[in-house]
Amino acid sequence: MNWPEISTEDFPPRRDDEPSSLRQNIIDELSDHFACALNRELLKNPDEGLARKRVLERFGDPIKVARQLWLEAMKEKMMSQRILVGISAVMAVCCIVVVGIAWSMMKQSEQVNLKLLERLAAIEEQPRDAGTQQILTQLEQLKAEQAAQSESSSQEMNPITFQLIQKEEGGKPAVGFSGDLAKLDDSGVRVSFRVTAKSGPDGRLEFGKLPWGKYNMTLRAPWREEYTTGILTTIPGRKFEQTIYCPDEVPGKVPVQFQVNWPEKPTGEAEFLLCDFRTVRGSLPDKSFSYYLGSHRRIQNCHWSYRHIMTQEAARGVYLVDVQNQRATPCPVAEDGSFTDIDFETLVWQPTVETLQGEYFAPHCFLLRKDELTRLSKLNSIKAFGVIVHNRNSIDLKASLSPGQGMFISPFETFRVEPKFLSLLKKMSHDASQEIHAFEAQEFLVRYDATIQGPNVWEINVPDLFPITRESGSLSSVR
Known part of the structure; x- marks a missing residue:
């Protein structure tokens, strides 16, 4: 889920002393916080528009927040440059003035000290009159006021x-x-x-x-x-x-079993599910995408988040599931997180796979046949596709820039839906020629928990890929 959409052009003009990765780091961290906040709001209320509004009310305008973060990061360098010139000039003047004042004070100090000693000796010899007593009383009052002010400040x-x-x-x-x-x-x-x-x-x-x-x-x-x-x-x-x-220790590895529930799976449909729990971040048209995976642990009333080290196999969050035999294996990926072509014979299937303990948001799932595993690297270039969105009692068609949580994707073939619904959806779409490759619904936005106590059985409920319609066949719910 790539939200909010912020680019490096939304920042102030680039400075020569600015770190090259500062802007992208700010965008990555801010996008991550907004995406996590949106997911939490969606679990409370399935209305995506209301969830986005609440996130914006909480955090404010993403662009303003990004600019403020950039300013805080660069403030010290900007101020130091401005102050450096002024300090240099002031220091030169101060050096001259200090030398002159010091010389003058040295000459006057001897005379002042002598006169002060003579004056103090004369005061000691004289009795205290009413004026002197009043001065001493005022000094005591001033001291008491200063002590009271200090206590109030503390x-x-x-x-x-x-x-x-x-x-x-x-x-x-x-x-x-x-x-x-x-x-x-x-x-x-x-x-x-x-x-x-x-x-x-x-x-x-x-x-x-x-x-x-x-x-x-x-x-x-x-x-x-x-x-x-x-x-x-x-x-x-x-x-x-x-x-x-x-928490008392780093999240440990725990076994997870996948259970794929497919309603009346037709013959010849997908034999494998590629379940990807990562978040895809990036933008078109430069296709500068990256992968992020986070899990959460609840310690009493505290919600702890853990950012996975993607070089560890158990922490990558990408699994290939054999639908027929209900077994799984970690899906091989490149060092940068991109997909690679898979030789089926090299895969080692097990009833369970290892993952790090914690709660995970719903994955996006690619529906694949066995022969498609050998061209899995083509998924890296598929970043935009048509999506059927089923939201409560409404059905819509929209474009997605990247795979989202709770989304089922048929990357190499279009989804087969009842023709009258397909025709109506394309009439509502801005791009009538767009092919439909994915299905998304709120009932798939569930959380998956991996605990030490177990058993950890993660159910993946594949949607009905054929006529998306009510039993009555009415189109009143489609808008």
Whole structure:
């Protein structure tokens, strides 16, 4: 799912001292956050438009957020260049002035010190009159006011501390976790400053005394697993403490069994499903695509996300499933994540495959025949195709720039649908000549969980690829 659509042209003009990968890194990270947020909203409410609106209300305009992230990354370099010239000029002037002042003060200090000593000696010899006593009283009042002001200022600063515990209440302290605490403005969007800390042997993550207001924090495990809090609000004069439950180790490998449910599978249909749990990121027409896979673990009330290292076979999230025999094997892919042609005889089939524990979003599935495995690399060039979208009681036809979650794709053949529906859908489409290669429906947007306890049986429900219609044959539900 490639949303929101942001390009490097949406940023300010490029600077000579700007890192070459900065803009793309910002786009990748921002797209990932928006896509994950959209998936979470879709699980709460299947209306994609409303889900997108809620994500935008929460995060704001993606382009503005991207520009702000770019400005924060470049602010130090921009300010340093502007300040450097001014400092050089000011320092030259200051050096001359300081030398002159120092020479003058050295000459005057001896006379001033002598006069001051004479004056103090004269005051000591004289009795204190009413005027002198009044001055001393005013000095004591000023001192008391300064102490009161200092105490009031200290009350506006609040200690912020998190207690990190492994897995559950009463667990061991979570040691070595790093936290990035961001101070937010009143709108809860812009970041005023950031503070980092690391949990010690007692599992306490202490950020010291900070101004009261709104904060959020990203907590990272030593193995790159992350948890992000919601908005935290501190109150003047009151310390803030919160307990966070953390994983105790890196996600381990667990066995997973695939079960393919095919309603009245006709003879000659797809013999294999290529289930790809990765997210495809990129844009046309340059076809600069990349692959990302993330899983999630729930530790008590905390939702931890883990970004997979794609070089590890169990972490790639791409599997080939034998529909007839209900067995599977990891699907071979190139180092950059692209598909390669497969020799069927080299595949090793097993009842289960290994994957990393955690929750996964629905995959996109390619429907394949055995002879099509030898030309699997052609999938790398198929990035746009027509999609039938079944949303509640409506059916629509749209173009997709990349495979999406919960999508079934027939890459080498078009979907066969009842002619009157196909004709109606193409009339609604902007491109009537577009071929239909995929089917997408909200009932396929499910989550798959891989746990240590098991058993982990992942059901893949293949949609009915033939007449997409009601029993009555009515077209009233098609729009």
